[in-house]
Amino acid sequence: xxxxxxxxxxxxxxxxxxxxxxxxxxxxxxxxxxxxxxxxxxxxxxxxxxxxxxxxxxxxxxxxxxxxxxxxxxxxxxxxxxxxxxxxxxxxxxxxxxxxxxxxxxxxxxxxxxxxxxxxxxxxxxxxxxxxxxxxxxxxxxxxxxxxxxxxxxxxxxxxxxxxxxxxxxxxxxxxxxxxxxxxxxxxxxxxxxxxxxxxxxxxxxxxxxxxxxxxxxxxxxxxxxxxxxxxxxxxxxxxxxxxxxxxxxxxxxxxxxxxxxxxxxxxxxxxxxxxxxxxxxxxxxxxxxxxxxxxxxxxxxxxxxxxxxxxxxxxxxxxxxxxxxxxxxxxxxxxxxxxxxxxxxxxxxxxxxxxxxxxxxxxxxxxxxxxxxxxxxxxxxxxxxxxxxxxxxxxxxxxxxxxxxxxxxxxxxxxxxxxxxxxxxxxxxxxxxxxxxxxxxxxxxxxxxxxxxxxxxxxxxxxxxxxxxxxxxxxxxxxxxxxxxxxxxxxxxxxxxxxxxxxxxxxxxxxxxxxxxxxxxxxxxxxxxxxxxxxxxxxxxxxxxxxxxxxxxxxxxxxxxxxxxxxxxxxxxxxxxxxxxxxxxxxxxxxxxxxxxxxxxxxxxxxxxxxxxxxxxxxxxxxxxxxxxxxxxxxxxxxxxxxxxxx
Numbered sequence: 001x002x003x004x005x006x007x008x009x010x011x012x013x014x015x016x017x018x019x020x021x022x023x024x025x026x027x028x029x030x031x032x033x034x035x036x037x038x039x040x041x042x043x044x045x046x047x048x049x050x051x052x053x054x055x056x057x058x059x060x061x062x063x064x065x066x067x068x069x070x071x072x073x074x075x076x077x078x079x080x081x082x083x084x085x086x087x088x089x090x091x092x093x094x095x096x097x098x099x100x101x102x103x104x105x106x107x108x109x110x111x112x113x114x115x116x117x118x119x120x121x122x123x124x125x126x127x128x129x130x131x132x133x134x135x136x137x138x139x140x141x142x143x144x145x146x147x148x149x150x151x152x153x154x155x156x157x158x159x160x161x162x163x164x165x166x167x168x169x170x171x172x173x174x175x176x177x178x179x180x181x182x183x184x185x186x187x188x189x190x191x192x193x194x195x196x197x198x199x200x201x202x203x204x205x206x207x208x209x210x211x212x213x214x215x216x217x218x219x220x221x222x223x224x225x226x227x228x229x230x231x232x233x234x235x236x237x238x239x240x241x242x243x244x245x246x247x248x249x250x251x252x253x254x255x256x257x258x259x260x261x262x263x264x265x266x267x268x269x270x271x272x273x274x275x276x277x278x279x280x281x282x283x284x285x286x287x288x289x290x291x292x293x294x295x296x297x298x299x300x301x302x303x304x305x306x307x308x309x310x311x312x313x314x315x316x317x318x319x320x321x322x323x324x325x326x327x328x329x330x331x332x333x334x335x336x337x338x339x340x341x342x343x344x345x346x347x348x349x350x351x352x353x354x355x356x357x358x359x360x361x362x363x364x365x366x367x368x369x370x371x372x373x374x375x376x377x378x379x380x381x382x383x384x385x386x387x388x389x390x391x392x393x394x395x396x397x398x399x400x401x402x403x404x405x406x407x408x409x410x411x412x413x414x415x416x417x418x419x420x421x422x423x424x425x426x427x428x429x430x431x432x433x434x435x436x437x438x439x440x441x442x443x444x445x446x447x448x449x450x451x452x453x454x455x456x457x458x459x460x461x462x463x464x465x466x467x468x469x470x471x472x473x474x475x476x477x478x479x480x481x482x483x484x485x486x487x488x489x490x491x492x493x494x495x496x497x498x499x500x501x502x503x504x505x506x507x508x509x510x511x512x513x514x515x516x517x518x519x520x521x522x523x524x525x526x527x528x529x530x531x532x533x534x535x536x537x538x539x540x541x542x543x544x545x546x547x548x549x550x551x552x553x554x555x556x557x558x559x560x561x562x563x564x565x566x567x568x569x570x571x572x573x574x575x576x577x578x579x580x581x582x583x584x585x586x587x588x589x590x591x592x593x594x595x596x597x598x599x600x601x602x603x604x605x606x607x608x609x610x611x612x613x614x615x616x617x618x619x620x621x622x623x624x625x626x627x628x629x630x631x632x633x634x635x636x637x638x639x640x641x642x643x644x645x646x647x648x
Contacts, residue, residue, distance in 0.1 A: 021066045021108075021110060021117070021154070021159070022066055022067070022068045023065075023066060023177055023178065023179070024063050024064070024065050024066075024177070024178045024179070025063070025064045025065075025066070025159060025175040025176065025177050025178065026060060026061065026062065026063060026064070026175065026176055026178060027059065027060050027062065027127070027173065027174070027175055027176070028158065028174040028175060028176040029053045029060055029176070030050070030053070030174070031047065031048060031049050031050045031229070031230045031231050031341075032047045032048065032172075032174065032229075032230070032231050032232070033048055033060075033173070033174045034047075034048055034127055034128065034171065034172065034173050034174070035047035035048065035171070035172045035232075036169065036170065036171045036172070037169075037170060037172075037234070038168045038169065038170070039168070039170060039622075040150070040152070040162045040164070040170045040172075040620075040622070041152065041162060041170070041172055041620070042170065042234060043172060043229070043232050043234070044227070044228070044232065044234040045169075046229075047228075047229040047230075047231070047232050049229060049230055050230065050339075056081050056093075057093075058077075058079040058080050058081055058093035059080060059081035059093075061077065062074070062075070062076050062077070062080055063075035063076075063178075064126055064175060066108055070107050070108060070109070071105070071106065071107055071108075072106040072107055072108040072119055072121065072124055073102055073106070074100070074101070074102035074106075074123070074124060074125065075102055076096045076101060076102055078095065079093045079094065079095065079096075080093070080094070080096045080101075081093060082094040082095075082096075082097060083130065085130060085137055085138050085139065085140075086100070086129075086140055087140070097140055098123065098140065099122045099123030099140060099143050100123045100125060100129035100140060100143065101123070102123070103123070104121050104122050104123045104124070105121055106119055106120060106121025106123070106124035107119075107120045107121060108120070108124075110151075115150065115151045115152075115616075115618045116148050116149060116150055116151060117148070117149045117151055117161065118146055118147070118148045118149075119146060119147050119148075119149075120145065120146040121145070121146070122143050122144070122145055123143050124146075124147070125147060126147075126149055126161060126173055126175070127161070127163075127171065127173030127175075128171065128173075129143075131147075131163050131165050131171050132144045132147050132163075132165070133147060133148055133163065133164065133165070134164070134165065134166070135165055135166065136165050136166075147163070148163075149161035149162065149163050149173075150162045150163065150164075152172075152620065157176060157177045158174065158175070158176060158177070159174070159175040159176075159177070160172065160173070160174050160175075161173050161175070209258075210343050211256045211297070211299060211306065211343070211348070212256050212257070212258045213255075213256060213366055213367065213368065214253050214254070214255045214256075214265075214366070214367040214368065215253070215254045215255075215256070215348060215364040215365065215366050215367065216250060216251065216252065216253060216254070216364060216365055216367060217249065217250050217252065217316070217362070217363070217364055217365070218347060218363045218364055218365040219243040219250050219365070220243070220363065220607070221237065221238065221239060221607070221623070222237040222238065222361075222363070223238055223243075223250075223362070223363045223364075224237075224238055224316055224317060224360065224361070224362050224363075225237035225238070225360070225361045226358065226359065226360045226361070227358075227359060228357040228358065228359070229357070229359060230339070230341075230351045230353070230359045230361075231341065231351060231359070231361055232359065233361060235358075239625065246271050246282075247282075248267075248269045248270050248271055248282035249270060249271035249282075251267065252264070252265070252266050252267070252270055253265035253266075253367075254315055254364065256297055260296050260297060260298070261294070261295065261296055261297075262295040262296055262297040262308055262310065262313055263291055263295070264289070264290070264291035264295075264312070264313060264314065265291055266285040266290060266291055268284065269282045269283055269284060269285070270282070270283075270284075270285045270290075272284075272285070272286060273319065275319060275326055275327050275328065275329075276289070276318070276329055277329075286329055287312065287329065288311045288312030288329060288332050289312045289314060289318040289329060289332065290312070291312070292312065293310050293311050293312045293313070294310055295308055295309060295310025295312070295313035296308070296309045296310060297309070297313075299340075304339065304340045305337050305338060305339055305340060306337070306338045306340055306350070307335055307336070307337040307338075308335060308336050308337075308338075309334065309335045310334070310335070311332050311333070311334055312332050313335075313336070314336060315336075315338055315350060315362055315364070316350065316352075316360065316362030316364075317360065317362070318332075320336075320352050320354050320360045321333045321336050321352075321354065322336060322337055322352065322353065322354070323353070323354065323355070324354055324355065325354050325355075336352070337352075338350040338351065338352050338362075339351045339352065341361075346365060346366050347363065347364070347365055347366070348363070348364040348365075348366070349361065349362070349363050349364075350362045350363075350364070425437040425555070435476075435555045435556065435557040436555065436556055436557070437553065437554075437555050438553070438554055438555075438556075439551065439552070439553050471486060471514075471515045471517075473486065473513050473515065473556050473557075474513075474556060474557045475503075475505055475513050475554060475555070475556050476505075476554065476555040476556075476557075477505040477552070477553065477554040477555070478553060479505060479552060479553070479554075480504070480505060481504050481505065482504060482505040482552055482554060483502045483503075483504055484502060484503045484504065484505060484513060484554075485499055485500060485502050485503075486499070486500050486513075486515035487499045487500075488517065500515040500516060500517055503515070505554065514644050575588070575589070575590045575591075575633065575635070576588070576589045576590075577589075577631070577643050577645060580643075580645045580646060581645070581646035581647065581648045582621050582645055582646070582647060582648065583621075583622070583647075583648045584620065584621065584622040585618055585619070585620060585621065585622075586618070586619045586621050586631075586645060587616065587617070587618050587619075588616065588617040588618075588619070588631075588633055589615065589616045590615055590616075590633065590635055591615070592615070592635045592636050593612075593613060593614065593615055593635065593636040594612050594613075594614055594615065594616075594617055594633050594634070594635060594636075595611065595612060595613065595634045595635065595636055596609070596610070596611050596612065596633070596634040597609075597610055597612065597617055597619070597631065597632070597633050597634075598610075598631070598632045599619075599629055599630070599631050599632075600629065600630040600631075600632075607629075617633075621645075621647050624647045625647065626647050626648060627646070627647055629644065629645055629646075629647060630643070630644055631643055631644075631645060
């Protein structure tokens with residue numbers, strides 16, 4: 001069974017819940033709280049570091065007050081951060097300068113459809129006073145009457161807003177709601193004096209016990225990334241494909257033993273780079289970064305750092321050390337210290353500075369975590385998606401090979417038609433998974449493919465009805481543009497068969513194809529549940545016209561009905577998703593409140609999961625790779641809507 005692994009790709013979400021805005025906010029005391037770059041959210045030009053929380057304390061204590069009656073206040077106190085455009089000799093703390101001193105009356109409004117906040121009142125602002133729509137002030141007298149900010153993310157404790165100040169210039173501000181302590185999120189926030197420690201969190205503190213155990217690199221986008229500032233991966237961040245191409249790296253173990261010893265457990269191969277004498281590929285580990293030397297680890301709670309002592313001990317990439325990157329294994333340092341940016345029961349985020357303006361970030365996932373049984377991910381001791389192990393018989397009804405439907409294994413046969421040849425083989429992208437491979441030879445007619453069937457059809461296995469007519473299949477091919485059509489046939493009367501309209505393959509990538517029998521192929525029989533239900537064999541037909549001339553190869557897996565994860569497809573008249581295809585923003589709108597959204601990639605891997613309480617959700621998809629994705633929205637009352645969208 002294809003292992004579904006948690007891949008948390010960091011999407012930015014915004015939603016319309018103005019009541020969440022009510023209250024007092026400050027800049028979040030973290031690196032990257034205010035940043036600027038050429039595109040929304042980039043931060044490539046400048047991003048504040050952790051030291052600025054102290055050096056700009058007069059800025060981080062400013063209050064932004066959203067009153068429930070719609071009025072707004074900038075409460076800056078006796079000191080705030082001033083810049084030379086405000087008439088001071090040098091940037092630094094000083095007495096607030098009008099009109100950006102909160103002296104004018106102001107109001108705020110939240111636009112749910114546009115996901116924007118507008119402050120009306122000369123001098124009212126969020127983040128930096130100089131920023132307004134389309135420019136940056138050079139004189140306080142030119143302050144605009146209103147400013148509108150794009151709400152990129154809003155939770156009960158964090159607000160992220162963006163504002164475009166030039167053709168290719170965007171500022172981002174991250175604000176933290178006051179009076180909302182979060183004592184167990186692995187981040188220093190609220191009134192905490194440390195990570196999950198102090199303030200209203202009392203003695204709830206991060207300790208060395210939080211690290212004990214085995215960790216691996218987290219199989220997600222940007223698990224390792226590098227850029228000019230802490231947390232800025234603008235120079236390089238791994239993509240989703242690297243989880244497979246660098247599987248020998250993602251399976252390395254970093255073991256923090258409770259007795260203070262540390263182990264790099266790499267197995268027979270790891271990712272070896274040119275500076276280690278290798279070809280930038282999987283190969284035998286190279287000393288001293290092969291775990292051969294004894295090592296220890298310590299956690300400094302005051303500095304929030306982890307130090308590994310022992311030549312060759314490392315986390316993430318072996319080449320990264322404090323102040324540089326190795327060019328020769330013989331120069332490996334005796335110790336390396338990493339900044340702990342966040343740690344939870346499942347995820348550890350570390351940063352290390354390797355140059356004056358060069359930082360690496362590594363995100364690790366803890367192993368052996370107890371399964372949650374309802375998160376749509378195969379984890380913990382689960383043998384399937386939310387299934388098996390300590391989750392007992394709690395299962396989602398995903399269909400895989402061997403074919404199982406609703407938790408029951410189906411005895412099936414695979415046959416060929418149109419001179420095609422089919423066989424069970426190893427997944428070309430995952431050696432632990434079995435799929436079906438079909439070769440359509442040059443001599444094949446226009447129609448050729450694979451048939452999956454059972455002696456009595458699939459009966460209750462695929463409960464086709466007039467309202468449930470969708471099936472999903474994972475398809476991989478080295479060739480793009482192969483027409484794919486799914487046929488469901490009554491074996492006792494082929495005249496009642498139904499064929500869907502055609503999908504086409506992408507090259508060298510698994511994709512989830514949706515086959516909707518409401519959309520019959522031209523010239524084929526209409527769907528009739530009276531004939532198809534409890535009688536169906538499934539025909540996978542590849543090759544429909546001259547475009548498929550010549551030998552073609554394809555693989556398929558994960559046959560599902562209803563949705564890619566076997567969730568029933570409910571009435572969707574009151575649900576909208578647009579635009580589709582999407583380039584930068586995807587919007588979900590529902591008459592009833594959206595409570596949860598999940599996104600799966602073409603491999604069937606969960607790449608995002610988020611809870612909401614809104615009738616409208618706006619998702620930034622600008623960082624997604626081009627391709628087909630499946631998005632599932634849970635609506636209040638347990639209604640579930642599943643759709644596909646295309647990222648251009």
